[in-house]
Amino acid sequence: MNRKLFYEAIRKPLFGIKKVKQTQVDGIEALLNATDHLTDPRHRAYILATAYHETAKIMQPVEEYGKGKGFDYGRMVKRNRKPYAFPDKLFYGRGLVQLTWYENYEYMGRILGLDLLNHPELALQMDISCRIIVTGMTRGMFTGVKLDTYFNDDREDWEQARKIVNGTDCAEKVAGYARIFHRALTEL
Numbered sequence: 001m002n003r004k005l006f007y008e009a010i011r012k013p014l015f016g017i018k019k020v021k022q023t024q025v026d027g028i029e030a031l032l033n034a035t036d037h038l039t040d041p042r043h044r045a046y047i048l049a050t051a052y053h054e055t056a057k058i059m060q061p062v063e064e065y066g067k068g069k070g071f072d073y074g075r076m077v078k079r080n081r082k083p084y085a086f087p088d089k090l091f092y093g094r095g096l097v098q099l100t101w102y103e104n105y106e107y108m109g110r111i112l113g114l115d116l117l118n119h120p121e122l123a124l125q126m127d128i129s130c131r132i133i134v135t136g137m138t139r140g141m142f143t144g145v146k147l148d149t150y151f152n153d154d155r156e157d158w159e160q161a162r163k164i165v166n167g168t169d170c171a172e173k174v175a176g177y178a179r180i181f182h183r184a185l186t187e188l
Contacts, residue, residue: 001185009184014052014177027051027059027126031096034130038138041185042151042178046161047137049178051096053170061095061129068092073100087118094120095129097136097165108132108141137164 035044068074091102109116140146150161158175
């Protein structure tokens with residue numbers, strides 16, 4: 001892939017500026033490297049689009065605005081709404097994909113061999129955040145559906161793919177971002 005042409009193709013439609021910021025480039029490069037093993041460019045494009053959307057174009061791991069205020073996962077309760085006392089942490093959205101809930105931090109930590117329950121801030125480290133988004137989306141760990149469900153030899157469904165992370169919230173927007181990334185990955 002020609003990186004110069006790739007950035008030219010995404011700059012204006014996604015970032016609307018003369019130059020993509022270095023921090024954004026760094027985030028995109030980290031994701032490109034983390035997804036280099038994926039053979040379907042639609043998977044790579046959808047991961048990039050998800051990070052673009054979930055970080056509000058920053059392309060760096062971020063903490064959720066409001067830190068879960070107004071949501072159950074922003075309180076010390078598990079998904080079943082039963083309280084927990086340990087660890088004394090809140091499991092609001094963090095990272096490139098906005099990992100939430102006690103159980104998701106616990107499960108992802110186990111899969112990645114990290115103590116995300118005691119150290120949820122690890123999800124803000126770029127290398128770990130890339131592993132979380134790629135592993136979660138390729139294995140269907142966030143909602144039970146994965147990239148292969150919507151992008152395979154028989155199916156290409158950019159809008160429904162949003163269900164991999166967050167139901168159909170902003171599905172059309174994320175699909176549009178993904179198509180731009182996909183075009184930049186494949187047509188240049």
